[in-house]
Amino acid sequence: MKILHTGDWHLNYRLGRIDLTPMLQNAVRQIAGYLGAHEVDVLVIAGDLFCGRESREQLSRSVRFLKETLGPFLADGGTIVAISGNHDSEAFFETLRDAFELVSPIREDSRGVHAPGRLYLAPNPRVLTLRGRNGQSVQFVLMPYPTPRCYLYDQDAHYESVDERNAAMAQVFRERMSWILTEKVEKGLPAILVSHAQVRGVPVNDLFRRGDEHDVILEIADLPFHFAYGAYGHIHRQSTVTPGQSHFWYSGSLLPLDAGEQGQPKGVLLVEISQSGLTGPPQVLPIEGPRLLELTVTPAEIGTLREQYPDCDTALVKYCLRYDPDAHPDSFPLHDQVRAIFPYWYESAVEPVRPRESPAPSEDCRPFSHQLEDITSTVLGYLEKFATWGAGEATQADVTALAESLLADGELMARVKEVR
Numbered sequence: 001m002k003i004l005h006t007g008d009w010h011l012n013y014r015l016g017r018i019d020l021t022p023m024l025q026n027a028v029r030q031i032a033g034y035l036g037a038h039e040v041d042v043l044v045i046a047g048d049l050f051c052g053r054e055s056r057e058q059l060s061r062s063v064r065f066l067k068e069t070l071g072p073f074l075a076d077g078g079t080i081v082a083i084s085g086n087h088d089s090e091a092f093f094e095t096l097r098d099a100f101e102l103v104s105p106i107r108e109d110s111r112g113v114h115a116p117g118r119l120y121l122a123p124n125p126r127v128l129t130l131r132g133r134n135g136q137s138v139q140f141v142l143m144p145y146p147t148p149r150c151y152l153y154d155q156d157a158h159y160e161s162v163d164e165r166n167a168a169m170a171q172v173f174r175e176r177m178s179w180i181l182t183e184k185v186e187k188g189l190p191a192i193l194v195s196h197a198q199v200r201g202v203p204v205n206d207l208f209r210r211g212d213e214h215d216v217i218l219e220i221a222d223l224p225f226h227f228a229y230g231a232y233g234h235i236h237r238q239s240t241v242t243p244g245q246s247h248f249w250y251s252g253s254l255l256p257l258d259a260g261e262q263g264q265p266k267g268v269l270l271v272e273i274s275q276s277g278l279t280g281p282p283q284v285l286p287i288e289g290p291r292l293l294e295l296t297v298t299p300a301e302i303g304t305l306r307e308q309y310p311d312c313d314t315a316l317v318k319y320c321l322r323y324d325p326d327a328h329p330d331s332f333p334l335h336d337q338v339r340a341i342f343p344y345w346y347e348s349a350v351e352p353v354r355p356r357e358s359p360a361p362s363e364d365c366r367p368f369s370h371q372l373e374d375i376t377s378t379v380l381g382y383l384e385k386f387a388t389w390g391a392g393e394a395t396q397a398d399v400t401a402l403a404e405s406l407l408a409d410g411e412l413m414a415r416v417k418e419v420r
Contacts, residue, residue, distance in 0.1 A: 001132030002039060005269040005282070006031060007046030007196070007233030008253035010087065011062045012054035014401055015257060015316060016346030016408035027254040027287050028069055031268060034285050035073045038270055041116075041132040043070070043078065046233030046251060047085025047145055047196025050092075053400065059092065079116045079130055083144040084123040085196040085233055086215070090149050093123035112186075113137055122194075124150055125176050127184045138273050139191035141180055141227070145234070146173050146197060146216040166216045173197075174222050181224060190273050192229040193248075199223065199232075199241050202250070223248065228277040237264055238284070247278050256292035259318055263292075290344065295319045296351075299327075299334055305341045317342040320349040347408040375413075379403055 009028065013020050035043060050062065070080060084093045100119065107115050113131045114120070120128055122142040131137045144150055148165065151172040159165040185191055200217050220242055223230065230248030232241055238252030251269050256262060266289060269282040293315050297305070306312055319342070321334055328334060331350065339345055383400050407413065 001041045001130070001134070001136045001138045001273045003042045003044055003138075003192070003229075003231075003271050003273065004031070004034060004038070004040045004285075005044050005046065005229075005231040005249065005251050005271060006254070007044075007231075007251045008048045008085070008236055009045065010048055010051045010253065010257060011065075012058045013051040013257060014404055016318070017405035018316065018344055018346045019401075020255060020257075023255055023289055025065055025069075027266075027289055028066075030287055032069050032073065034268065034270070035070075035078060036076075038285075039133070040073075040078060040270070042130055042138075042140075043073065043080045044140075044192075044194055044231045045080065045082035046194055046231050047083050048087045048233060049082055049085070050088055052087035052089065055398075063096075074117050074119065077117050077133065080119045081128060081130075081140055081142065081194065082119065082121055083142050083194055083196055083233075084121075084150075086145045086147070088123075088145075090123040090144075090147065093121050097121040097123065111137075125180060127180055129186075129189070136274060137189055138228075139185055139189055141177070141185065141191055141193050143173070143177060143193065143195040143197075146170065151176065169216050170218060170222070173216070173218070177222075177224070190228040190275060190277055192231055192273065193224070193227045194231045196233040198234055202235055202239070202241060228273050229271055231269075236261055238267060238269075246281065249282055254287055255289045256316065259292065259294045261292060262294055290314045290316050292316045293318070296322055297338055298322050302334065302337050302341070305338070309342075312341050313343065315342060315344060317345045318347040318349075319345060320351055322351040322353055324354055325352045326354060375407070379407065 009024060011021070011024055011028075013024065031043070034040065050059065054062070074080065084090050100121070104118065106120075108129075109115075111129075113129050116130065122144055124144065126142050128140040128142065129137055130140065146169045148169065151169045152165070153172075157168075159168065198215060198217050199222075200219055223241070223245075225245050225248065228247070230241060230245075232248065232250045235250040236253040236257060237250065239250050240246055241248035241250060249269055252264070252266060253261070254266060256264060256266070265286065267284045267286045270285055271282045272279045291311055291314075293309065295317060297319050298321075309315060319338060321331065321338065323331055323334060325331070335348065338348075380400065380403060383403060
């Protein structure tokens with residue numbers, strides 16, 4: 001069986017002022033091309049299919065896009081398996097799953113093999129047995145992201161701290177997996193583990209918001225490495241889950257989604273499973289997309305930027321403008337020049353510097369985006385938790401997107417600070 005392992009698509013995600021939807025959709029189209037070119041049997045999406053902050057209309061458009069792009073793969077007998085991640089709405093996943101099963105109930109043959117040619121969604125732990133085009137059957141043990149809704153069945157239980165609740169979820173996660181392995185997994189038939197979680201010891205250098213204050217970190221001892229393969233999501237850098245176990249992998253995200261992912265290559269993993277297990281190392285299939293850059297720019301360098309960065313028309317850029325306010329009392333023209341070169345700038349900052357002075361670094365000498373951290377979290381937190389919306393969810397999504405765009409403009413916010 002040929003399996004394409006991917007995850008962390010984050011459809012509908014905004015990076016600062018830039019809506020990444022067209023770029024993410026282009027990455028999914030590349031995946032669709034790989035499915036046909038490599039005669040893939042099963043596409044595994046290891047969580048975070050969506051970004052978690054979209055409106056109902058955005059979700060609807062994304063589902064239509066997935067139908068158009070991946071529908072031919074399903075029609076040709078391929079199968080898609082997707083688990084929920086920490087950014088996915090479990091309620092939305094459950095609704096989609098129930099709607100699919102209402103129209104087309106899940107069926108198994110006499111050997112317990114599930115029908116191909118459909119999308120299987122797993123907001124809760126479950127086991128699927130699928131058969132590849134060459135006749136090989138493989139079991140998929142699906143363990144979604146650990147959340148109270150999914151793993152803590154007694155929602156009224158009281159926990160003294162977040163750590164205590166995390167420990168309870170981790171314990172239920174282990175118990176649930178142990179029960180599945182004992183009661184549901186057929187011995188002698190290859191099985192792969194599909195999960196969305198952070199494993200202790202895995203380097204995490206991206207800054208991407210995980211959107212969850214109760215992230216459950218699993219221990220290496222929690223992972224049953226006797227699986228033929230481990231398909232993991234949640235960490236955006238493509239890497240093995242542990243250095244000593246080369247058959248458990250994080251697929252990584254489709255595009256760089258924050259400054260911490262600068263320079264990371266992106267791709268998906270093609271694996272082949274035989275009766276005896278993994279036939280060889282995963283094959284990395286690259287995903288072509290925009291480069292992410294974090295720059296400090298001076299007025300003297302602006303004229304050379306196009307030569308330094310030939311992909312300036314497509315790169316996602318976070319820049320800090322370092323300039324002498326005496327020489328440039330109005331910095332807006334400088335910003336306009338930089339932004340004309342980098343149309344996909346997603347965040348800007350300012351750092352006024354007077355060469356004739358050499359004071360100790362002050363609060364105002366830092367990139368303004370750092371000064372705005374508290375303001376940003378306050379504004380976005382208010383919009384998400386306390387604001388009242390009279391015109392529906394779409395209005396909230398639009399206002400939040402506008403707020404993120406304005407907060408990303410360091411020069412504009414600097415002027416606001418001056419007026420204040």
